[in-house]
C-alpha cells in the first residue's frame with residue numbers, strides 16, 4: 001500500500017507548453033530559451049486569468065457515488081490516478097472540492113460520506129425500522145430471545161439499512177475532485193487541466209473546502225479560493241452569490257463516531273439479557289471509548305485558534321508551494337510566479353488579495369468552522385440510532401394499556417432525539433471549547449478529556465432520569481398519567497432545547 005501525494009504542480013519544463021506554442025505562429029525556433037519560457041508563462045497566465053478551458057474535455061466531474069465506491073480500493077492499491085476513468089465531461093459542476101494534499105485521505109472520505117450520504121441513510125433507516133415495527137406488531141416477525149426486549153428488529157433493520165445506504169447510496173451530484181478529474185498520467189493533459197482551473201471554478205455551483213490546518217498555508221488552495229470568489233463577481237451564467245461550504249476535518253469522523261458508539265451500545269444491549277449489567281459494565285466502557293472523541297474536539301477548537309492567527313497574518317509570499325519544496329527539478333518554472341500574476345490580474349494586486357483573505361475569508365472560515373459546523377440537523381442525525389431502539393422498546397410492550405404505552409415510548413424517542421441529544425451535544429461542544437487549553441503533561445491532558453466525558457455522561461444520565469420521572473412517576477394514574485407525563489416531558493425538554501439553541505452564546 002502506498003499513499004499518493006500528488007500536489008498540483010504547474011511548473012513543467014517549457015517543452016511541455018508546446019500545445020500552446022503551436023497555436024502561436026509568432027513563437028519561432030530562433031527565440032532564445034529564456035525568452036520563450038517567459039512568453040510561455042505569459043500565455044499560461046492569460047489562459048488562467050481568462051477562465052476559459054483549453055478544451056471542453058478538461059471540464060470534468062465525477063459522480064460522488066463512484067468516488068466513494070472506488071476511491072478506497074484504488075487508494076489501497078496506491079493507484080488513485082486510475083480514478084480518472086470514472087470522471088466524465090460536463091457542462092456544469094455541482095461542487096468543486098478544494099483541499100490540501102496534506103489532509104489525511106480517510107478524513108476526506110469520512111467527511112464526503114457524512115456530507116453526502118448520512119441524511120439519506122437516516123431517512124431510509126427510519127423507514128425500514130418503522131416497517132419492522134409494524135411487521136412485529138402484526139406478528140410477522142418472531143420474538144427476540146437474547147436481549148431484554150421482545151423486539152429487536154427495529155434496531156437491526158435500522159442498522160442494516162443505515163450502513164447499506166451510507167456506503168451504497170447513488171448520489172448523482174457531480175464533483176470536481178482533482179485526483180479523478182485531472183488526467184494525472186499524461187503530463188500535457190494534466191497541465192491543460194491545471195491551467196483550466198479558472199474555467200472549472202467558474203462552472204462550479206459551489207465550493208467545498210475540505211479544511212485542515214495546512215489549507216491556508218498552501219498556495220494552490222488559496223488560489224482556488226481566490227479564483228472561485230473572482231468567478232462569482234464576473235458577468236455570465238455562472239455569476240451568482242458565492243456558495244462556499246467549509247467542512248472541518250473532524251466533522252464526519254466525529255458525528256459518524258458518535259453514531260458508531262450508539263450502534264455498538266445497541267448491539268450490546270440487544271445481546272445482553274440483564275439491563276442492569278448493561279448499564280453497570282457497558283456504559284463505563286463506552287465512556288472510555290468516547291474519551292478520544294472529546295480529546296479530538298478540544299484539539300479541533302485549538303486548531304481554529306491557530307487558524308485565526310495564521311490567516312490574520314496571511315502572506316502570499318509565505319504560502320508554500322510544492323514546486324519550491326521540490327526545488328524545481330529539471331529547470332521547471334515556479335508556480336508562485338504564474339499564480340501571483342493571475343491573482344494580480346483578478347484582484348488588482350497581491351496586497352488586495354491578502355487583505356481579502358485576512359478579513360472576509362477569515363470570517364467565513366471562522367463562522368463555518370464554529371457555529372455552522374455543528375448544526376441542529378447534523379446533531380439530530382448523530383442521535384438517530386436512539387429512535388431505532390425506542391421503536392423496539394415501544395413494540396416490546398404487552399399487557400394492560402399497551403397502545404397508550406407504545407405511544408408514550410414513541411414520544412419519549414422524539415424527546416431524546418429531537419431535544420435532549422442535540423442540546424446535550426451542543427453543550428458538550430461548549431464544554432470542550434472552554435476546556436480546550438492543552439495541558440503540557442499528556443496524561444493530565446487525557447484525564448481532562450476523560451473528565452469531560454464523565455461530566456457529559458452525568459448530565460445525560462440526569463436528563464434521562466428527569467425525563468423518566470416526568471413520564472412515568474409525575475402522574476401515576478394509568479393509562480393517562482404517562483400520556484400527560486410525556487406531554488409535559490416533551491414540552492419541558494423542547495423549551496430547554498430552544499433555550500440551548502437560542503440563548504447559548506455563539507462559539508468564539
Ligand SMILES: [Zn+2]
Nearest residue numbers: 323324334335
Ligand atoms: Zn516554486
